[in-house]
Amino acid sequence: MNLALLKEFFAGFLRNRHLGRHFKRLALLETLPQSEFGRTLPPQLTQHLVKAARLNNDELLKSLQSHSDGLSEPQADLVRRRVGYNEVEHEKPLHWRVHLWQCYRNPFNLLLTLLAIVSFLTHDMKATTVISTMIVLSTLLRFWQEAKSNKAADALKAMVSNTATVSRRDVTEDAAEVFEQFYGAKIQAKSARREEVPIKLLVPGDLLILSAGDMIPADCRVLSAKDLFVSQAAMTGESLPVEKFAAQRDASTINPLELDNILFMGTNVVSGAATAVVLSTGNRTYFGALASRVTATDRAPTSFQTGVNKVSWVLIRFMLIMAPLVLFINGFTKHDWMEALLFAMSIAVGLTPEMLPMIVTSTLAKGAVFLSRKKVIVKRLDAIQNFGAMDVLCTDKTGTLTQDKIFLARHVDVWGEEADEVLEMAYLNSYYQTGLKNLLDVAVLEHADVHRELNPARNYRKVDEIPFDFNRRRMSVVVSEREDHHELITKGAVEEVLSVCTHVRHGEGVEPLSQALLDRIRQVTGDLNEEGLRVVAVAAKEMPPRRENYGIADESGLTLIGYVAFLDPPKESTAPALEALAAHGVAVKVLTGDNELVTAKICREVGLEQRGVLMGGEIERMNDAELAKAVEDNNVFAKLTPAHKERIVRMLKGNGHVVGFMGDGINDAPALRAADIGISVDTAVDIAKEAADIILLEKSLMVLEEGVLEGRRTFANMLKYIKLTASSNFGNVFSVLVASAFIPFLPMLPMHLLVQNLLYDISQIAVPFDLVDDEMLTKPLTWQPAEIGRFMLYFGPLSSVFDIITFLMMWFVFGANSPEHQTLFQSGWFVMGLLTQTLIVHMIRTPKLPFIQSRAATPLIVMTGIIMAVGIFLPMGPLAHYFKLQALPPLYFALTALIVVGYMALTQAVKGYYARRFGWN
Template sequence: MDITLLKERFAAFLRSRHLGRHFRRLALLDTLAQTGVSREVPPTLTQTLVRAATADPDDLLRQLGSHRDGLTEAEAAAIRARVGLNEVEHEKPLPWWAHLWHCYKNPFNLLLTLLAVISYLTEDMKATVVIGTMVLLSTLLRFWQEAKSNKAADALKAMVSNTATVLRRDLSEEAAPIFEQYYGAHLHVKHGKPVEVPIKLLVPGDVIVLSAGDMIPADCRVLSAKDLFVAQAAMTGESMPVEKFAVQRLASAINPLELDNILFMGTNVVSGSATAVVLATGNATYFGALASRVTATDRAPTAFQAGVNKVSWLLIRFMAVMVPLVLLINGFTKGDWLEALLFALSIAVGLTPEMLPMIVTSTLAKGAVFLSRKKVIVKRLDAIQNFGAMDVLCTDKTGTLTQDKIFLARHVDVWGEESDEVLAMAYLNSYYQTGLKNLLDVAVLEHVDVHQKLNPANNYRKVDEIPFDFNRRRMSVVVSEREDHHELICKGAVEEVLAVCSRVRHGDAIEPLTPELLARIREVTAELNEEGLRVVAVAAKEVPPSKEVYSVADESDLTLIGYVAFLDPPKESTAPALKALAEHGVAVKVLTGDNERVTAKICREVGLEQQGVLLGGDVERMSDPELAQAVEHHNVFAKLTPAHKERIVRLLKANGHVVGFMGDGINDAPALRTADIGISVDTAVDIAKEAADIILLEKSLMVLDEGVQEGRRTFANMLKYIKMTASSNFGNVFSVLVASAFIPFLPMLPMHLLVQNLLYDVSQTAIPFDNVDEELLKQPQRWNPADIGRFMAFFGPISSVFDILTYALMWFVFGANTVAQQTLFQSGWFVEGLLTQTLIVHMIRTPKIPFIQSRAAAPLMAMTVAIIAIGIFLPMGPLAHYFKLQPLPPLYFVFLPLILLAYMALTQAVKGYYVRRWGWQ
């Protein structure tokens, strides 16, 4: 079997097992571009790269303590111990103490700390203890939840790895223990063979092998290259890939980014192959130097983060207006400005959306854990909400709509008759190419009988290779048969191969390629396409054995020999998955490089109704405004280049859609980066996995539909908390203003407000586990701060109505109308206020009738019952005097259920009007 094929399979085996943490490099490069950070790096690094570019390769290897065949494992381990792992500092998690400080330093906790200090100075130790407990609980709860979420996310990320192919010169018995320590005892690699290692374990001096689709894992100097093109747009801004060589052509070059033979960490190989020696790793790389300049710079907020921030600032602005009003009214009416200040600060605490970070983190972490059980790895937690907001999913065809298991169905001559010669030529081409072997090559190489018949090891010698690229859409190898002559064998897309053919072989006869023959050839290939077969053309020509180096210019004057046709049958789950996505408001658009006939047949088989087919050539000719209109009315796009895919995704986003893109190839990376949510698979090329936000361990659209629903469930639960907090806060402050204006004492002490707020917040911790009505999962969901403001204004005053009713009850019925009776008044409002606040959770969690048409999940129900019980126990139990409360008369508990039932009835009535007028969310 071909050693290259073995290497590919060995690499796939390793990728399923090794750990890696290099998911944010491309994101960080994007940040560097977006934030306008200077691309200047330390002069010493520039000088080092320039010296390496101009040095003799053998001298450079000696300076690095390396060899043409790479390092030994013992040498690599020694260097690793000295320089550390190949990770940039920006990617390392915060130490626990820094994380704890970040969990503490929010406005809510700082405000509470100020309150605690003031309470301590005024010798109110009970308030100090309660407030201190609140700060401690809030900080530790957030710290524990985020630490748990980060640990879970790291464990999930560890399931996907990125590796590099490294040459190891010696894997002797002495080196084996070191090798096993890093790579696992299950690996046994013979002396002198390439090995796949996690990128983070690379060290300066390692010699690596690169091919199409590979990420550049560190700063490297090219030792040998064959048609090597590298995409380094994120570093240089160049939109087109640049060619790299083994030598530096311009000796006067001083800008590292202009060096011909230097490769930079974070860029990727588009086509060709190379060997290179690692010059620097981690923070010592050019990438690391840039990253260190933005270590303290936050990334631009995502749409999700921007939405959360807008909602938070809505509540904070409301607090900034209401708190001074409370202070002034209480100060002038009661005369005790210190007490008024404490009360106003307590109101500020009550208005602060202190649980929002924890609720958001908890719901997203729960979503990530749920998706992990569905074999979905979430690299960025915010992507879960984008899942729920997604209304357009762009996907490739192969492996998504189809089984991703390609069979070689036909090998025929130009006129569609079976031909063993065509299969033999295709086999030699796939066998000898060193680039990224795709599924078509694997299907060809599975024909062991052809291998035995050709016996390439003895009968053929590879002379050269012209690698595949996405513009030519073909690749060629040149082989020598028994040193008699050279044979250039080309295979690729039909139109692109025909473009370099001048003759056609039919049996033993060779005829010129006339327009009539060309029309007939297209009829034959069209018939194969109509059968759902993907057709690859095979052409060849003999050349004299005098030449050893070939280029694209040699792909001319070829003879068309025939075609190999492949079948990629649709998955059984695709049709129901597409139906489910449609029912949930997600439009599916197919973006493929394949031809339109094969794509159309697959779409028909999976039940995707075509709304028009647009070809890459049409996309090329359209202006952005024209294409922006066309992408709305078409759902199948065929014969696309990577640039076409990226452009379609970009224009869909510009039209206001939240766009997901699913892909796994090199050609999908630009679109994956551009989409709101990039989705890839664990078997994808490195660059695709790096660009993606979510990685599937199973390439299934049904899993995506489940992800969409979980994203919407997550968002719905976050929105519940925000609506509850906003409306409850508004109602409480309105009630306080009324009470402050007409009652000669404080309606509730600062400590009462803090305890009530603490209990209410604890009741919210079960929201991430709550049920969500099916109706709320039908359509995409997005942040709408204006709607939250309107919701707050509508539902907040409802609780105030019943707060005022409770004031009247305590004042007129129970005689709590003097300063001496203020504790009874405060106890009565404390219980009623806490119970209405807790009930609002159930009233606002659903547009339906709570407890009857829609029931909360068991954890939320249990938490509600527990908080109600604690709220009643505090004034009625032995701890009442510690909290400056007192037992309530039995008659109070006769009126209390009536007030709560009336509150629920009015809320339900207003909710019905609100839903009819504006909808629920």
């Protein structure tokens, strides 16, 4: 047997398409060595990007047959017909022939194929037929189940919206006539508009409107930009975002990744805003060219895959020890080395869980379909098991613990008195900003009466904008009021706005910002926070109308005008959801950028007991050892940056926790990637949805509880199959060793072992649909390879005890004690082995008393009943001669019933002892 092949299989079979090959763009980029970038790309692609970077806007648009207002819909359709959809090669499903081959090419099927060939060459057509049936059944079942789960997964993922904002050009009547003459197709005149277009429908020449949080959906050239910072870390390894401009500053640059005005598919906008034109889509992009070279590159194994690999190697070690032992014992005692070889190979097959890939796929697919009914979309199937293993859930506050329906509750001056001027300034700031509009902006803009009074379109003109970023935690707009002066209006977190203020507004006058005023400000904002209000400071300064461009340096010397305070009440479902998660062993930790007072009040209202609050500033001063302890001692973390969230998640993982993170903002993306299971919502920004493993169509913690429970059911059924197969097969092989040493003929023919194994495998098809005891769902479930080995050693020999009793019964009671009567002996053990192997499913599936305290699902009961009936029919029916079996006397079945009852009683007793000593995972 090829040990390297086996190791490669177990390291890789769970990373095949049915589990892990729905690659995320960023995940694939992260697998590439950064040194490979730019070296192996087609020269024409590099030349295309460099040329596009050097052209001016008009020349570039002309070369793409586009326009400053973008493409019209008919133009986009024509281009799409020519270049295809915006999809990279690895995202396409496997051709059915390739998929079928992948389902076949595993060591188990290769071993069976070898055995079938040997049987054919030795003219044993019956064994050849049985073995071939096993190969076909295993391959087709896996192929059918994976195709079904892939189809379901694709349908579910299609429910998650991934769109880009595109500018669609006006089509006038004159242009429509020209278009018809030139292209021979009729179009209708349409008005100019912006619209959300599915990313796969983008074409070269489309004009994109980009803002913070957007994924770059294709290779693009920037046409205009304002403080545009793009994260290229997944592509280049740069830890800091890179600023992009509309013009290429260094004309001699030839490395595409160093171009100032080129954006690459798979990167994301961190802050700022831009208009860009699509240069290339799909496989023609920089990413597409890389992906076509590394489609065979797999992601690092997840904790789920690692767990299965370890368990599989436990089984392999048993197989590599037991199969040679059987070979040599039978070869030396029976002196028929060919028969001994076939028998040993049958033993090897019997020890390997050849249905494991199919069982894993079907259990995970069943879980995904179940969760879809709960409005949970699973992007990566093995994330379901991580759901069940999760013992710490980190979650943002806004929209998760709270209703995500923010409304403006107060607008007050520095002294806490109602002030309309504060609302007007906040309105202008929200109205004119083009970056990431959050729920606070939406709440401000809902005040239509303010809009009517201010009449921005008539009285104000936007001059410039200084976009929001998560370090400054503020954003500014510059407006011109009737062209007589410029007004810079800043809105943001209180401390960050105060850091650039030198004065405060007091009535009609202005006072210098003193320590006494600072104390008063903190008291007023603190009082608002304790009411559960989120406070945003508003500041401004007037400037002469001398220039049109402003930057962060201009955010200085501001005058504090006042505050707008928002209320985001907690959800009614939050408190029971937190209680349910705690009851199931999942600790909830709140990670938020908001301040500690608002967070504390929300936590009190939803019943989340605070065990210490840690601030972002304190985290900055901690080394890893200190933070690793602090994340265990605290469960509320406030005023965090994206880097803080990611670091907390990594520390929790380093402490041995399986960590889930739930977030929907651009600031959550690093933590989503770092977590064992990233959870986002369909309304999240693009980068958050791209980084997540699970997408919720409904933002609710109650849905998470359902996911946790389903993850545990899925894992429990997978573990059930492995335990059943490992212990049962080990017991059978141990019995074979005993029988081979003392019986002058083979206790079962290789074909008998294979048929028995085939029938047992068929009975296990129903395991994914089995019920799971409620007690098994109360705590996180994790892989414990050592426990699998211990379980085998405890329960495997139990069956051997009763196998030996069966040997003695056949030898002494029925006289099957010579080679002439070996068929009777083999028939007796064949039936007994199949009955006990099948019934043990009901014994080991639960620590409770089977059939009485815990009943299996109907499909499993029906399937095991059918297989037991088939097992009895084979020696008793007309096919007995074909399988080299013979009819058994009535007394055999009476004694067999006693042996089976004794076996079940002893197994139940050992179960109780085992559960008390080791627990029942």
